[in-house]
Amino acid sequence: MNRDPAPGGPRILHISPTTKLGGVSEVIRSELPYLAELGWRARWIAANDLDEAHDAAFVLHNALYGVPVGDFPAATVRQGVERFLAANAERAAAAAREADVVVLHDAMMLNLATAIRDTVRSAPGSAAPVIVWRCHVGSEHLETIDRAAVDFLRPQLDAVDHLVFSHRDLVWSGWEDDPRVTVVPPGIDPGSWKNRELSEEVRAAVWPYLHAARGVSVAELTGEDDAVVEVRDFGTGGLRAPDSPFVLQVSRWDPLKGQLGVVRAFESLAHRDADVELVLVGPHIDDRENYPANRRVWQGLMDARAELPTPVRERVHIWRFGPVRRTGEDIALNLLRRRARTVVQNSSRESFGLTVAEAMWQGAVVVGADVDGIRGQIRHEANGLLAPFTEGRPGGSAGDAGPWADTVLRSLTDGPGRARWSAAARASVEEHHLSRTGVERQVAAFTGASAGAGSPVRAGFR
Structure with a gap:
């Protein structure tokens, strides 16, 4: 497998809470080789100083997982999000200027959407990237999803071009017909040390x-x-x-x-x-x-x-x-x-x-x-x-x-x-459920989400 990105190919930026722990990192890590094989130039950055926003991140995580959090603590979450943005918005927007597609992983990263959109669009000569939010959590018991959390995130949701859920049963009530929604189950990399045959x-x-x-x-x-x-x-x-x-x-x-x-x-x-x-x-x-x-x-x-x-x-x-x-x-x-x-x-x-x-x-x-x-x-x-x-x-x-x-x-x-x-x-x-399958589905979604036939992403996959 050729794991080196093709020079001049479309550029994708992943932004996640960490590059070390958890399923989100596993998913991104497993997909990078296949993105490269398809000609994408990938960059992956982790959030800065998430410590000060831990409480807000945890509340949003549980609320979108359908775990009861009581009355949604909007003020606490807003304060945590403001700290998070102060530490991350400028850096994320700068990185996004060099990308054709930006993928924000999970709820706290979604809060970067408007900052990226507004900053990049206001920069002279900058073409706005396709912004994708990938939701890695959820519950099939849709009534348990905290609607107050969804409402809190709505301005950010309105700023993204594509929403990716991992299973059709996890798409929120009322969002099933949103043309931006795509279902892409995560996959595994069979060539990794975790999954390959062991001698x-x-x-x-x-x-x-x-x-x-x-x-x-x-x-x-x-x-x-x-x-x-x-x-x-x-x-x-x-x-x-x-x-x-x-x-x-x-x-x-x-x-x-x-x-x-x-x-x-x-x-x-x-x-x-x-x-x-x-x-x-x-x-x-x-x-x-x-x-x-x-x-x-x-x-x-x-x-x-x-x-x-x-x-x-x-x-x-x-x-x-x-x-x-x-x-x-x-x-x-x-x-x-x-x-x-x-x-x-x-x-x-x-x-x-x-x-x-x-x-x-x-x-x-x-x-x-x-x-x-x-x-x-x-x-x-x-x-x-x-x-x-x-x-x-x-x-x-x-x-x-x-x-x-x-x-x-x-x-x-x-x-x-x-x-x-x-x-x-x-x-x-x-x-x-191999990573290659998931990457191919996402590529199809991203090309469809690109604005205009002349966009770098669309042109890269004609």
């Missing part, structure tokens, strides 16, 4: 350390001097043996990812399968870049584990990656998914779920919560299994552990089903 050499070098939650250099394997696989167990230990069967969930430390329910519900599963273990793995926590809720979620998981009966607790492992180069983390995730007996994703909200697509691509048997974007990927009984979201509560109550444990147990023990689901999972990702 026996890599597996043999890494697994003896990884299963024991110990670090190991992979510099010789990758050609990167500082590439290290490093997970930290914080007293929860490694697997009991290299070949121990285990259930895996890979998620950031977020209340919406449902790890707490998995820890609690695992007790029910453990009583019915004496061998299976549980591994929850997530990113390094840096209080300068993470929401405060991330550390609280992680600590809540540690506390819930401590409350389990000793024989069950010893089979529950909560690992965090160290602050290492991405390559090592990606190799670890790839190998963990390939070694897991079942991969679960117990999210209460999921606009897409890259971790699901990644696991399915690797041929894992996946049990996903029956919500939003996960349901868009998993066809129950065809390429995986869907289970009700669980909070791990006692039987008979909402969100109880029983249905989840039943489904996961079946995923562990149904031999013919496992073979069928694994093969179909990979095939479905290959057909629908």
